[in-house]
Amino acid sequence: MADILTLVFRTFTSQTALRNDVTPSLPPAAPCSTLLVGNQRVSRSMLLLAAVTAASEMGIKVVFFAQTQIQSLPVSLQKCVPSLSPESLKKITFSYPRTLEELLQQVASLHESPIPPSLIIVDRLEGFLCCPAGSSHSGLHSGEQSAAAHVAALLCDTAAFLTDLLEQRGSSSAPCRIIASFLSGVETDHDSKDSSATDPILDVLDRYFQTRCTLDQNRGYEAAAAAAEEAWHIYLSGRRIFAENCPDKPSLAQEWQLFIFPDGLMEFKLV
Template identity: 70%
Template sequence: MTDILTLVFRAFSPQTGQKKDPRAGAPSPAPLSSSSTALLVGEHRLSRSVLLLAAVTAASELGVRVAFFAQSQIQSLPVCLQRGSASLSPEGLKKITFSYPRTLEQLLHQVASLHESPSPPSLIIVDRLDGFLREPVAGSHAGFHSGPESSAAHLSALLCDTAAFLSRALEQRGSSSAPCRVIASFLSDVDSGQEGRDPSATDPILDVLDRYFQARCTLDQDRSYEAVAAAAQEVWHIYVSGTKDCEEGPALAQEWKLFSFPDGLMEFILV
């Protein structure tokens, strides 16, 4: 999964300019046994922008179908996408299906129904897992889950199983867009700025998610003088970590800087 995120970071890096072809010099899609699932951990507004960049890049540049799930409706795309006319081609955007389940039960049902699609997606994106997992569970799943950790395990397992099933279906069709990948975002209680929180505490829900998502991209804001001097509105570190299932594959370890400017443009720089 980190291959698509890498395409996004390279596409919006100053070395390539704002929105040039991200495939130039980019790695080929990783096999399913490597990091096919990734979790973005950090501030909601920024993580949603990265998810949208990933969706549009996958659909327009790689030509794959994308299923994008979010609780709240997306009102607009990031400015850096709006200025990239090639990425916003109608044919590319038609490959993205936006769905807005309001509850965990609705999300579970819609993910479980993806295999019924005549054109299965090669990328599943879920915005703000925490919004689904921290709400009371109602309906037919109310008695099944004992708490948010159980809900996190159930949803994560379903996402991984669905991606594996769709990957096999795409491969059987001879599709070049296999395997199916998953990216989701999550804001930990520990990082949400709630008062009275122990800064050394860990989030039990995040601990569960880490068992299923093979790579994590942690967003950490840089408030140093150097960041202020860069003339950016905000500067963020993106720490990519995780392990590959392949014995010969190295552990994932990478750091990028994200510069968010007052005019809405974004730049990624490999550290």
């Protein structure tokens, strides 16, 4: 299992699909960093679903960073997890740094927490890097790429440090994982599975994040055929996927479908 996102996919697999391997369990004990690339609205819903799944099913502490305040849980999350308890939500700490500097300071201070988090989530990383969606990166200054490298390196180093800290304390919540979302400003080809590869910031982030999870909207017939409002393809790629697809291990699922229904329910299907 690549990361907690894959656990989310398996936990919320379509009811019509076989669900022989959806028992919630933590992925293998090795640090994992995942970059979620794609639509802002869907990405945030998936990040929140990952946070809630980790807190409620695994009982681990989660820190969720975002620039804009989350006033309420999206309808999709309420539909997927109708029995979410207040106690589970207490395991999630929401923090709202406004600038890159504030984000760096707050990430660097995570080790001071009495109970270190086992999952760090950063929503819309491009907002902290001052790279608004839809803008051209053709004249991108090297300073912005350096900022991307700085925050990515700090996240990875912090996760490694917190993993050691959790292991020293004998915590079953180790290791600490990272999931961040990023929306490229480069115009992309919707038919490409690696559609944002020409973005220089994304190139930098890929050097640090072990796994990329790419969202690509399916504009064909599949949504209508499933009586869904939207259909999305989810592609997993990166160093972690390659490393874990070893001959002596089961092959990791690299492609999923996400269906979003008119009532807001989200369901995943293994391709």
